[in-house]
Amino acid sequence: MDKHLINVNGIIFVSQALDYQGSSPYVDDNIISYITYIPTLAATAWYHKKVDTSGDFEAFIDASRQFAVDELLPALFKGNALSKADRKQIVDGLHRYTGLSKQYIEQVDLRINAFRFAKELLRDEGVAVGFLDGRYKLDERDDLTAAPKQDASKVIGPAYKAALMKYMRTDLNVQWKRKYLNPGDPELSDNWRWRTAPDGQGWEPRYVNTAPDLSYVLRSNPQMKVMVASGYYDIVTPFFDAEYTLNRHGIYADKIDYHYYHGGHMMYVHEPARVALLRDTREFIKKQVSQNQR
Structure with a gap:
């Protein structure tokens, strides 16, 4: 048995993108x-x-x-x-x-x-x-x-990067000299690998879609549920795409909990949305932990 194999009974998606067809405008x-x-x-x-x-x-x-x-x-x-x-x-x-x-x-x-x-x-x-x-x-x-x-909302990035770097250096005592890149930095995103098949195998280009993998995991682990957090004003990963994706692919409706917030891709920059997201996350985790202990 794989000693690194673990089971979880909950997944939280924040601004999900599993089936890229619905988020490729x-x-x-x-x-x-x-x-x-x-x-x-x-x-x-x-x-x-x-x-x-x-x-x-x-x-x-x-x-x-x-x-x-x-x-x-x-x-x-x-x-x-x-x-x-x-x-x-x-x-x-x-x-x-x-x-x-x-x-x-x-x-x-x-x-x-x-x-x-x-x-x-x-x-x-x-x-x-x-x-x-x-x-x-x-x-x-x-x-x-x-x-x-330009993306008008990219003004958010520098503040979060600065806060993260301060936290890593002062609280976690992580010291490094190499450059830290935001997840959306072109030096990272331009090198994303989009193929769904190993190099060298035949492959016809298509939208990236990992939703079938989620469907398989949910069927393999009956205790697992998914919380989906979406911002109403997110023009990168629209909330209706989350519904379109997770209502299909053989995923049972009772496995998915949808939550919507008055914010964007990072809804937590809006304080009421941050508080609501934190509350919903805690409630979801407590519920899943409680069910797993029965």
Whole structure:
């Protein structure tokens, strides 16, 4: 028996990305991303008051989910076979939930690229919203580009890197002279290995998808459950993609606990979201530990 083999009875995903099809909005023919991003775009448009905010936020988000699945998905599947009346209905819906102009929606052929949305939403104000957190804004010099050149929410990074380095050196007494790179640093991310097969084996490129592995583990370990923490304004790993991913692949619904926070990819930068995330994490761990002791 492998002496390093262990079993766990809980996994916590913070801003998950298991099936990359639902979080790859920059691939033009990726119909799925045009669906999975709609609720996040709706939340971001709500935050910046580009849509009707007179009602309830969660009801609005839920309605955007239903629109994306029940109306937009069939429409994109039909392509140029979509009737003029149905097309108009889709344009109206996209305008209602994203705040983008009907002219723009027509120009992009009903296919809203989430990264371009970050530039288009507040174009009339001359600012772009963030990818990691759509609440942040950045005044870019070039107001005519299709998508932002910078991520407005990357201002978060330096503070966390500085805090981490201080903690490692002063509290943990870790001393090293080599450069520390943030996880999203190009020197790291540009060298990620995307193949799902060993080098030398035949492989047809596809979206990275590790959700089937999770499905297998959950079936192998009946005590295991998964907590999924998602930020409403995360334009990198949208919360509806988490639902799309984990509601499929043979994963049982009662194995997944979804939690949503008013924040972005790192929802904990918003103090109320940080407190809520901490509370939910503690409750999840206590529950799983208690069940395992029975």
